[in-house]
Amino acid sequence: MKNCLSFLLCCLMYTSHAQVSSILPSPVTYVQREGSFQINQALTVNPSEINPSLFAQLKELGTIYHQLRIEPNVQNAMLQFKKLENVKQDSYSINVAERITISYSSDASCYYAMTSLMQLMKRNENGLSLPMCFVKDYPNFQWRGLHLDVSRHFFTVEEIKRFIDLMSYYKFNTFHWHLTDDQGWRIEIKKYPKLTEIGAWRDSTVDNHYTTVPRTYTKARYGGFYTQEQIKDVVAYAEAKYVTIVPEIEMPGHARAALAAYPEYSCTGKAQGVEGLWGIFDDIFCSKPASIQFLKDILDEVIPLFPGQYIHIGGDEAPKTRWHSCPKCQDIMKENHLKDEHELQSYFIRQMDAYVTAKGKKIIGWDEILEGGLSPNAAVMSWRGFDGGLEAAKQGHYVVMTPGSHCYFDHYQGKGKDEPLAIGGYTSLEKVFTFNPIPPDLGPEVSSYILGGQANIWTEYIPTFSKVEYMAYPRAIALSEALWCTNKPTYDVFLSVLVQDHFPQLERWKVNYSKSALKASLQTFRKGNGIEIQSTGMNFKEGEMTVTTSSISLMRARKKTNQVSFTIPSNYPGIGQTVNITNHLGLGAKVNYITQPSPKYNASDIVLVDGQFGARPWKGHEWIGFDTNVIVLEIDLGKITKIREVKVSFLQDENSWIHTPNQVEIESILPVRPYLVGRSKAPSLDTKNPNSEIWNIRGFGTSQILRITIKGADKIPQGQPGEGNMPWIFIDEIQIN
Numbered sequence: 031m032k033n034c035l036s037f038l039l040c041c042l043m044y045t046s047h048a049q050v051s052s053i054l055p056s057p058v059t060y061v062q063r064e065g066s067f068q069i070n071q072a073l074t075v076n077p078s079e080i081n082p083s084l085f086a087q088l089k090e091l092g093t094i095y096h097q098l099r100i101e102p103n104v105q106n107a108m109l110q111f112k113k114l115e116n117v118k119q120d121s122y123s124i125n126v127a128e129r130i131t132i133s134y135s136s137d138a139s140c141y142y143a144m145t146s147l148m149q150l151m152k153r154n155e156n157g158l159s160l161p162m163c164f165v166k167d168y169p170n171f172q173w174r175g176l177h178l179d180v181s182r183h184f185f186t187v188e189e190i191k192r193f194i195d196l197m198s199y200y201k202f203n204t205f206h207w208h209l210t211d212d213q214g215w216r217i218e219i220k221k222y223p224k225l226t227e228i229g230a231w232r233d234s235t236v237d238n239h240y241t242t243v244p245r246t247y248t249k250a251r252y253g254g255f256y257t258q259e260q261i262k263d264v265v266a267y268a269e270a271k272y273v274t275i276v277p278e279i280e281m282p283g284h285a286r287a288a289l290a291a292y293p294e295y296s297c298t299g300k301a302q303g304v305e306g307l308w309g310i311f312d313d314i315f316c317s318k319p320a321s322i323q324f325l326k327d328i329l330d331e332v333i334p335l336f337p338g339q340y341i342h343i344g345g346d347e348a349p350k351t352r353w354h355s356c357p358k359c360q361d362i363m364k365e366n367h368l369k370d371e372h373e374l375q376s377y378f379i380r381q382m383d384a385y386v387t388a389k390g391k392k393i394i395g396w397d398e399i400l401e402g403g404l405s406p407n408a409a410v411m412s413w414r415g416f417d418g419g420l421e422a423a424k425q426g427h428y429v430v431m432t433p434g435s436h437c438y439f440d441h442y443q444g445k446g447k448d449e450p451l452a453i454g455g456y457t458s459l460e461k462v463f464t465f466n467p468i469p470p471d472l473g474p475e476v477s478s479y480i481l482g483g484q485a486n487i488w489t490e491y492i493p494t495f496s497k498v499e500y501m502a503y504p505r506a507i508a509l510s511e512a513l514w515c516t517n518k519p520t521y522d523v524f525l526s527v528l529v530q531d532h533f534p535q536l537e538r539w540k541v542n543y544s545k546s547a548l549k550a551s552l553q554t555f556r557k558g559n560g561i562e563i564q565s566t567g568m569n570f571k572e573g574e575m576t577v578t579t580s581s582i583s584l585m586r587a588r589k590k591t592n593q594v595s596f597t598i599p600s601n602y603p604g605i606g607q608t609v610n611i612t613n614h615l616g617l618g619a620k621v622n623y624i625t626q627p628s629p630k631y632n633a634s635d636i637v638l639v640d641g642q643f644g645a646r647p648w649k650g651h652e653w654i655g656f657d658t659n660v661i662v663l664e665i666d667l668g669k670i671t672k673i674r675e676v677k678v679s680f681l682q683d684e685n686s687w688i689h690t691p692n693q694v695e696i697e698s699i700l701p702v703r704p705y706l707v708g709r710s711k712a713p714s715l716d717t718k719n720p721n722s723e724i725w726n727i728r729g730f731g732t733s734q735i736l737r738i739t740i741k742g743a744d745k746i747p748q749g750q751p752g753e754g755n756m757p758w759i760f761i762d763e764i765q766i767n
């Protein structure tokens with residue numbers, strides 16, 4: 031084995047800039063002056079200058095941030111407050127001079143000023159010090175939200191309060207509480223006690239990623255719910271921290287828990303248990319009047335519990351199979367001249383909209399509620415990209431942007447194989463940081479309907495609150511930067527403040543935050559007769575962050591496949607990593623696409639021959655994806671090589687419409703004349719054979735160019751997600767032995 035290893039270092043410096051504060055999200059203006067303000071024992075405040083609730087919050091913030099005592103002092107307080115009139119909504123300023131002065135326009139902005147003040151304080155040997163400075167600040171967007179799914183996994187009242195605490199420290203103001211779904215109903219409804227007696231509990235929960243074959247279940251009763259008294263307590267707790275709660279009662283889909291308790295409100299009336307598998311299910315609420323009344327009765331109890339103006343009614347992922355074959359639903363369509371089931375969904379949602387509107391509230395729903403016509407007062411939460419939201423905004427509806435690309439915190443945040451199980455996808459800290467709810471070139475008229483943005487935390491793969499924290503932080507802080515800041519710094523400046531000032535604070539709060547964003551990012555290039563892996567990572571030393579680039583070269587295996595590992599060290603605890611490479615005869619070989627991959631999943635053609643296998647569940651970047659069912663590509667080894675077998679690896683992920691192919695054929699081409707040597711036939715489509723993810727094709731002699739032809743199905747079979755559409759084919763690593 032002759033691997034050539036080389037190590038290069040180059041450093042870029044990010045020294046702390048004088049006008050960068052330790053406040054996140056970053057303020058509009060920060061001016062630092064010479065000197066500091068020292069607080070030795072306690073911070074004195076005149077309590078008559080602010081309302082008693084804010085005084086209580088200040089005491090709590092003092093304790094939680096710095097173990098700092100806040101003491102009343104009417105005559106000569108160190109911290110003074112001034113109420114401003116006629117200024118921008120929720121704006122505040124902090125002036126640290128001989129005294130500290132907070133000027134604020136609303137109680138919420140006073141709370142925001144207090145959190146900023148706490149973030150400015152640094153501990154020294156005498157106590158706490160503040161830089162002499164001036165801060166002026168206000169939010170860019172009015173909807174700064176985090177969502178939490180408590181149906182797939184349940185979280186206690188204490189955990190919900192901690193979730194609210196953390197979001198309030200980062201100036202979020204909206205908590206979207208996803209209270210109902212197929213796997214559990216979580217809110218007490220007095221008129222329908224079976225919703226929580228039966229609907230809050232499931233008998234089993236699917237193990238591992240739900241695409242794992244064979245599928246297994248943990249057979250244990252799982253569940254929980256919140257009483258109305260507990261809900262009131264949480265709402266009041268959130269209100270004191272200027273967080274509004276938006277409850278979500280899903281309809282007409284994601285209703286299996288409710289229908290387990292009251293099957294009479296489905297189309298078929300069939301009794302079924304609360305679901306223990308993740309996904310989308312055909313049984314939804316019937317559109318008949320009795321079901322509509324059932325939901326109205328539920329809303330009668332939900333609405334008075336939540337003082338905010340919005341009630342979320344779901345509206346997403348409602349298969350129309352049952353409605354299509356239900357005589358009652360079909361009669362309603364005829365009576366109301368509805369041309370299809372999408373219009374029936376629209377008719378359903380309109381009734382809810384009218385009901386909620388009559389009670390002085392507004393509905394918001396996922397972007398599917400646009401299909402078949404949108405109710406006049408409805409606001410839209412755009413999750414399937416930006417387009418639904420843009421369409422709604424153009425029609426004059428308010429919109430909250432939560433696109434999966436930037437705002438789904440159930441996706442992976444790191445590329446490492448050591449990331450805990452997630453649903454799939456890859457949404458890095460940097461990606462979240464770059465989020466802008468308003469797409470470029472959108473005129474002011476339409477953009478005025480975009481209220482802001484929100485991250486969604488779906489909990490299929492998040493069974494514990496500790497993992498909620500891991501998935502949410504620090505990405506939530508990057509999102510707060512995206513939603514709050516008018517004056518967003520560069521990502522490097524943000525990262526530097528995050529790591530130096532906020533990670534230690536999260537550490538003190540015992541938040542299980544992720545350090546994945548600090549791990550070196552790897553890029554592979556072709557080099558000579560092999561590859562070069564470049565790693566770019568961060569190092570931290572005495573308040574300075576440096577970006578370090580190093581590279582490692584690896585020559586292609588000459589005769590036999592072998593395993594090579596590299597360790598990329600880091601001086602930040604817990605972020606060093608090991609890279610495993612399978613060095614084979616095709617490492618770094620030239621790839622010639624006769625069929626072009628989808629631009630969305632085409633990171634670099636070297637991905638196919640970089641010795642690194644795409645992970646499952648897939649994270650996007652390490653696979654090459656094709657949205658066609660005949661794929662032709664060639665691997666050119668550059669010289670005549672003796673080949674024993676070729677292993678082509680595919681991905682099977684039905685829920686993402688990704689299927690393994692039916693046929694893989696390899697032609698061996700010598701420079702002189704082409705001839706066919708290897709051919710392999712697939713198991714038939716309806717065979718769930720996990721081995722079909724890897725195709726082993728043997729029977730080669732010597733070859734130089736391998737022409738690989740892959741054939742997939744024309745259509746996704748019935749009964750599977752995306753049925754009738756052409757499946758995607760995802761390939762990673764063509765290993766040549």
Ligand SMILES: [Zn+2]
Nearest residue numbers: 297316356359
């Ligand atoms: Zn029906």
